[in-house]
Amino acid sequence: MTLNIRAMAPEDTPYGLALSQQVGWPHRLEDWQQSLALGRGLVAEEGGRIVGTTLYWPWGEGSATVGLVIVDPDCQGRGIGRELLSQTLEALEGYNVRLHATAAGQPLYRQFGFVAVGSASQHQGIVDPSFTAPTPGSGTRLRQGGEQDGAPLTALDCQASGLYRPQLINLLLTQGRVLVLESDTGEPLGFAALRPFGRGHTIGPVVCSNEEDARALVGAFMAQRRGKFVRLDCDSALPFCDWLTRQGLSEVDAPVMMVCGKPWLVKAGSPRTFGLMSQAMG
Structure with a gap:
């Protein structure tokens, strides 16, 4: 046929x-x-x-x-x-193209010039009913995101990932739940989104400058989901993965990140991605 x-x-x-x-x-x-x-x-x-x-x-x-x-x-x-x-x-x-590959798919991708640059840890599980969210660091606070945050959050996401995604950020702000980490003066420093996906809810993207901020953002959403299923996909190289495991979100998969073209390198002092939107969308 x-x-x-x-x-x-x-x-x-x-x-x-x-x-x-x-x-x-x-x-x-x-x-x-x-x-x-x-x-x-x-x-x-x-x-x-x-x-x-x-x-x-x-x-x-x-x-x-x-x-x-x-x-x-x-x-x-x-x-x-x-x-x-x-x-x-x-x-x-x-374009510089990225994807996350299963073991079965890697040989095909290599034939098209993709090279492995790391992996993503898929963490998931039922949030402990007694989970307590970490407190945001000194000089920072959490608030709900709104449509007015589209431009600053798009900029933070692009600095962290190299992906310019205003349509994605605006969709999350209007259809999902977004938390913004900001300074005491109101400057956005990071954000995280929670949305229905798969077996329950997924947290991502998560964008901020350090693990303390990532714990505060992710922990706030986990506290909202006590006793329920949550998933987060994170760069396997980050110690943040160990924290997720200690909170009961076990690693169940680790697909290989592959790139065809120039890999993205986060600039020193810039925010970074602690949680993907999804393995497909990065």
Whole structure:
């Protein structure tokens, strides 16, 4: 049968959901819909049936992320993933591209020039009913984020990740829950978002300058979710991962971060990412 690669449309998301369920990923239909609304996607069709997907997000002019690269298990080994990735990278020509790779996907990505630059620890679990949130550091305080925070939080996120994502930040401010860490004078120093995802809620992005601030931001949301499921994806190299483990959020997976192009390096003194939006979107 002829393989047809075409742009993903909103009505394709239930078929993407079915594929992700086949490979054991926890996404809900709403997660697929949000992911496509923020980016673009391709589907592979064969005999009128969707047998593969990939989504990609150009963030600004120079950096992009790729995710939800899935091929029906019954159709794997026939080059479908290769064709999807090839056309995705054609659409992202000139971009530095990042993704998080499963062990099965790494050989394919290496063939397209991706190199491993680290890994992301997927921490999750039920928050202890007795969990107590750490207090924000001296000279700082937490408050609820609002639509007026779009520009400063976008700037903090871009400094930390190299990804210019105003549409993502504004979506989180209007549809999710966002906490802003600010100085006593009202200067935004960091932020974190909480939103429904998969089996429960995920915390991310988490952007701030140090682990003390990350604990305050994440801990505040964990205190809201006592006795409930929470997930957070964090750079495996950060000691913050050890704190998450001690709080009962165990590491259950650690996909490899891979880059095609120039890796992003956080400048000294800049905020950094302590929690990803998602493994797909970075």
